[in-house]
Amino acid sequence: MKKKGSIKNIEILLEKKKRAVKILSLLEDEYPEAKCHLNFDGPFELLIGCILSAQCTDKRVNEVTPGLFKKYPTPFEFSKADQSELEQEIHSCGFYRAKTKSIINCSKALVEEHDGEVPRTMDELTKLAGVGRKTANVVLGNYFGIPGIIVDTHIKRLSTRLGLTTNSDPTKIEYDLNELMPQKKWTIFSNSLGDHGRTVCHARKPLCGDCIISLLCPSAGLV
Numbered sequence: 521m522k523k524k525g526s527i528k529n530i531e532i533l534l535e536k537k538k539r540a541v542k543i544l545s546l547l548e549d550e551y552p553e554a555k556c557h558l559n560f561d562g563p564f565e566l567l568i569g570c571i572l573s574a575q576c577t578d579k580r581v582n583e584v585t586p587g588l589f590k591k592y593p594t595p596f597e598f599s600k601a602d603q604s605e606l607e608q609e610i611h612s613c614g615f616y617r618a619k620t621k622s623i624i625n626c627s628k629a630l631v632e633e634h635d636g637e638v639p640r641t642m643d644e645l646t647k648l649a650g651v652g653r654k655t656a657n658v659v660l661g662n663y664f665g666i667p668g669i670i671v672d673t674h675i676k677r678l679s680t681r682l683g684l685t686t687n688s689d690p691t692k693i694e695y696d697l698n699e700l701m702p703q704k705k706w707t708i709f710s711n712s713l714g715d716h717g718r719t720v721c722h723a724r725k726p727l728c729g730d731c732i733i734s735l736l737c738p739s740a741g742l743v
């Protein structure tokens with residue numbers, strides 16, 4: 521026989537799932553065009569854009585990448601890049617030394633182990649230098665059509681405010697949200713929640729009075 525406590529937990533989870541799906545539906549209506557904000561042509565450009573976007577805005581990355589991909593169009597050119605030259609190219613994205621190393625090592629692995637192609641599994645992607653679950657889910661979801669929850673700074677902040685997770689570790693947040701959302705919606709939920717974070721639920725002073733999901737948010741008016 522099931523303990524009372526576990527039945528209660530299942531009920532709480534079911535209620536939370538219902539609320540999460542309602543949130544998703546409102547966000548989908550509000551942000552029908554929600555997508556990744558990095559400009560890219562193909563999975564390799566998206567992958568490099570993601571590596572550059574750590575601690576940097578997508579806008580800045582989009583300013584840097586056109587010239588960068590003109591000079592280094594494929595993993596092959598990046599794998600042979602001169603470190604200090606590449607550092608200069610991406611300097612304005614911040615953390616340029618670490619990002620340069622990641623980009624060169626990631627490109628070498630793509631050339632040596634994947635025939636210059638970007639792999640399409642979480643396992644293979646996260647073995648590449650500079651690629652964590654967030655970047656892997658961006659590439660899988662926004663290029664290959666394989667859904668994944670993308671736990672960036674916006675998703676982390678909003679899913680906490682919305683009471684959809686109590687975790688702070690990105691992987692645990694990802695798994696919590698996986699439980700609450702239909703799998704096919706994982707990427708669209710991430711992109712639309714990200715748009716909501718950029719436009720309404722700001723880190724400082726969220727605009728709760730203008731928020732379309734305020735009735736479903738336990739933090740409404742309290743942040």
Ligand code: SF4
Pocket residue numbers: 678681682720721722726727728731732733734737738739740741743
């Ligand atoms: S009600 Fe406020 S805290 Fe909640 S999601 Fe909307 S803007 Fe963010």
